Amino acid sequence: MTTATLAPGRRIAVSKVPEITVLFWIVKVLTTGAGETSSDFLVTHMNPVIGVGIGFVLFVVAMVLQFRAPRYIPAIYWFAVVMVSVFGTMCADVLHVGLGVPYLVSAPAFAVILAVVFALWRRSEGTLSIHSITTPRRETFYWAAILATFALGTATGDLTATTFHLGYFTSGIVFLVVICIPAVAYAAKVFGPILAFWFAYVVTRPIGASFADWMGVSHARTGLGWGTGPVSLVLLVLIAVLVGVLQRRDRLSA
Numbered sequence: 001m002t003t004a005t006l007a008p009g010r011r012i013a014v015s016k017v018p019e020i021t022v023l024f025w026i027v028k029v030l031t032t033g034a035g036e037t038s039s040d041f042l043v044t045h046m047n048p049v050i051g052v053g054i055g056f057v058l059f060v061v062a063m064v065l066q067f068r069a070p071r072y073i074p075a076i077y078w079f080a081v082v083m084v085s086v087f088g089t090m091c092a093d094v095l096h097v098g099l100g101v102p103y104l105v106s107a108p109a110f111a112v113i114l115a116v117v118f119a120l121w122r123r124s125e126g127t128l129s130i131h132s133i134t135t136p137r138r139e140t141f142y143w144a145a146i147l148a149t150f151a152l153g154t155a156t157g158d159l160t161a162t163t164f165h166l167g168y169f170t171s172g173i174v175f176l177v178v179i180c181i182p183a184v185a186y187a188a189k190v191f192g193p194i195l196a197f198w199f200a201y202v203v204t205r206p207i208g209a210s211f212a213d214w215m216g217v218s219h220a221r222t223g224l225g226w227g228t229g230p231v232s233l234v235l236l237v238l239i240a241v242l243v244g245v246l247q248r249r250d251r252l253s254a
Contacts, residue, residue, distance in 0.1 A: 016072050017133045017142065018246070020197065025204065027078060027242050032208025034235035035085020035150065036157075037216045039093065041228040042086075048098075052090050059087040067139065074246035078239065084143065088150025089209070096158070103159035110152035114202075117145045128194050149198075153205020161210060167222035172210035179203040 018024055042051035062076075062083035069076045092110070095101040101109075121141035122128055133142050161171040182199040185191035191199065216231040217223030 015131065015134055016066070016069065016077070016139050017130050018072055018074070018077060020130075023242065023246065025200075027239060027246070028081070028201070029204050029208040030235050030239050030242070031078065031081045031085045032150070032153065032205045033212030034082060034208075034232055034239060035089050036154065036209035037212045037228040037232040037235065038082075039086045039089035040213075040216065041232050043090070043093070044228070052094065055083075055087050055090050059083045063143065066143070067136065072250075074243050074250050078243045078246075080143070081146070082236075082239065084147050085150050085205075088147050089154045091147075091151045092154035092158070096155070103155050103163050107152065107155040107159050110148060110155055114145065114148035114152055117141065117148055118198075121145065128198065130197065145198075149202045150205055153202055154209055157206030157209045157213075160206070161213065161222075168210045168214035168217065169222065172207055172214060175203055175207045175210060179207060 039051075039055060042055060045051075062080040065076050066080040092106060095106045096103060118128060121138075121144075125132065125138055125141065130142065133139050157168075157171055157175070160166045160174060161168045166174065179200055182191055182196040182203075185199075186193065186196035212231055212235065213223065215224050215226050216228040218225045
């Protein structure tokens with residue numbers, strides 16, 4: 001069933017997001033890396049305006065497919081996450097590269113935007129739990145928050161790697177340490193599940209993006225020089241394989 005009856009003439013959609021498992025976090029980190037390098041590839045291998053335009057169009061297509069889906073469908077959901085990752089990267093990069101906004105300004109700005117989205121979501125729906133994504137309005141808040149987390153993570157990762165001169169690999173290590181905070185705090189019952197989830201969700205972005213940048217950028221930029229195109233391709237293939245596993249599990253459990 002894709003809907004549940006509340007009262008005569010009223011229906012509510014079933015959950016549109018996946019269960020939080022180890023595989024969820026693996027695919028999430030891969031999407032953050034793929035979004036970073038795919039965005040860089042698009043804007044450096046063609047006219048940046050055209051590259052951003054392509055990213056925006058695919059983002060809109062992904063959102064339309066996701067909102068029209070009757071329930072959580074792995075292939076559609078993760079396509080949406082990848083495109084949010086790409087477009088979120090572009091939003092952060094356009095501010096910095098195109099408009100000259102320093103990461104010291106854009107990172108806090110995206111943090112404020114995310115806080116506003118959370119505040120409006122909480123005020124409207126009474127909860128930020130992803131297990132409550134069962135109506136179009138809640139799904140709208142959810143994807144607005146996801147987009148803000150990707151933009152924030154991109155700006156924060158670039159802030160530590162370039163502005164603070166840590167380099168991409170060291171930045172990745174720093175964020176691997178940071179992501180232990182919500183895990184430890186949740187185990188110690190300092191963080192509740194909702195705070196722990198969103199804290200970890202934000203940090204996965206600079207983790208994946210930092211290591212993907214490290215693999216893709218040139219030696220002069222402290223990278224391995226493998227190229228953003230090849231790194232993007234490998235990450236997208238890995239995502240496709242894992243999403244195929246999730247899709248098969250979804251069919252078997254339907």
